[in-house]
Amino acid sequence: MKLRILTLFLFAALLMISGETVTGQTSVRNADGWQVLFNGKDLDGWIVKFHRHEPGDNYANTFRVVDGVIQVNYDGYETFNERYGHLFWHEPFSTYHLKFEYRFTDQWMKDAPSYTYRNSGIMFHSQDPATILKDQDWPISVEYQMLADAGDGRPRPTGNMCSPGTEVFFKGELYPGHCINSSSATYPWDEWVSGELIVYGDSLVRHVVNGQTVLEYTRPHIGGGVANRYDPAIKTDGKRLTEGFIGLQAEGQGVEFRNIMIKKFE
Secondary structure (H helix, E strand, O other): OHHHHHHHHHHHHHHHHHOOEEOOOOOEEOOOOOEEOOOOOOOOOEEEEEOOOOOOOOHHHOEEEEOOEEEEOOOOOOOOOOOOEEEEEOOOEOEEEEEEEEEEEEEEOOOOOHHHOOEEEEEEEEOOHHHOOOOOOOOOOEEEEEEOOOOOOOOOOOOEEEOOOEEEEEOOEEOOOOEEOOOOOOOOOOOOEEEEEEEEOOOEEEEEEOOEEEEEEEEEEEOOOOOOOOOOOOOOOOOEOOOEEEEEEEOOEEEEEEEEEEEEOO
């Protein structure tokens, strides 16, 4: 018994020395400061919110874990019916470096809007999922938009910026549109792509694709349109976004995510 207690004590001490901790939501912080958000086994620590559904209702098991990846899977659907969904990590972040990998699948709901074809994204600086109303379509947030080759020969850069209920400054000026295209290449739909998001609170945001910086902008804040049927108390136009939640998107196109990790900047 004494040997067992000593062994457990030494193991705990090693975890403290290495900086590795478990938060209670199966999130592990490595010695180099990276916190693993997806454990490869289940959706522990994540919160689902679908348009027209209450928070926590994972309609038709859309978000699921298969073979170590998070899938957005529509095999349980008859029609899409505007069920825009998001899978949020349970805590907000402010200043950080996010890494992830994604690829699309061959699923696409044909009654979804045409722009959703081989299109998904990661929302950040989002409102708390608990404040997203049942009939609200998009969270007030900023989006790292992911696109892939649509098979029509046209360029489709990935790592773009879109802004439901938000606005940003681009090249020193308030950007009037909803999305800003990045400088990235066009990638095949079924190829794993590495994405990174570097966020300095409400100042600088940088998008990275396969190790290359493809877009930078500044001063994310609440404003503009696109998001609908939100709580007016949440949408305070002009409010600088210093922090928020991170969410994986489901908008009618099948997609897979893996190797999701984050490092907070001190």
